[in-house]
Amino acid sequence: MELASAQVIGAGLAAIGVGAAAAGVGNVFGSFLQGALRNPAAAGGQTGTLYIGFAAAELLGLMAFAVAMIILYAT
């Protein structure tokens, strides 16, 4: 297999991680909404925690993107 085609396939495989992070971020916000609708009074104080969870889940997807870019543009 040529190096260029192997790079494109590898970058595509690495991009799967972005989809996994999408599921993670969706889970964070979905769970927050579930809890917030049951107890709306307590929801306002938890937005900080929400965004910490969001940041932790999103970081892994961003790293998957970085890996994909590194593989794609490696010489």
Place this chain on the structure above:
Amino acid sequence: MAEAGKINPMSQFEITPIGADQLAATPFQFTNSALWMLIVLVTIIIFMWGGTRRQLVPGRWQAAVEMLTGFVDNITRENIGKQGRKYLPWVFTAFIFILVSNWMGAMPFAVVPGAHPFTVTSQFTVTGVMSIISFAIVLGVGFWTHGLKFFSLFVPHGTPLPLKVLIAPIEFISFLVRPFSLGLRPFIAMFAGHVLLDVFGNFVVQGFSAGGAAGYGVGLLAFVFVIFVNALELLVGAIQAFVFALLTALYINDAVNLH
């Protein structure tokens, strides 16, 4: 690789010198990154200056500035506590710099021929240095106020001894990764968003220039998509600035209060 569709999404991140190339003589060179950093700085100064004229009845402008400062003040107060006020200057500086440069990069200045907006935060050197400053503050405050007791940060209070052996290295590694992940987050978010915008913007141009029903269809679809991605980009820019400020406040809280 990318030659297939003649799309090169990386060209927008290139740093080009402005004016004479002085790199041979001095290590200093005025680049488009420096230019856009100055533009961001001037924007922030005008915005803050216009809103801090201490009118008795705040106008719209002053209300906007007060809302923004109050928002960041809230972050430090909720996460650090009463001592948080001391760290407000850095947290606010980081917040507003990331916010304004993220939004500056998403503005359609390119309609003016020759002008090309450069997102300052799409370079890891910029966000990386900002996260290094954040961690210099964390380490400095931690060792200044607690001395060597600062190392108890790595051992959560009340852990049984067998677990301590296991948890301390994990906490240590997690602490070491923090500055890296803190700087990586705003950089990659901007980088990925602009690559996406560039690729779909090229679809619009190529679809319309190809013509035909299929060409116009694809171009129109991509155009609508670009509008929504641009709106998303504004949201992501604000969220990343907020997350950077929030995490900086959290890490400083670790150093101030231990746990």
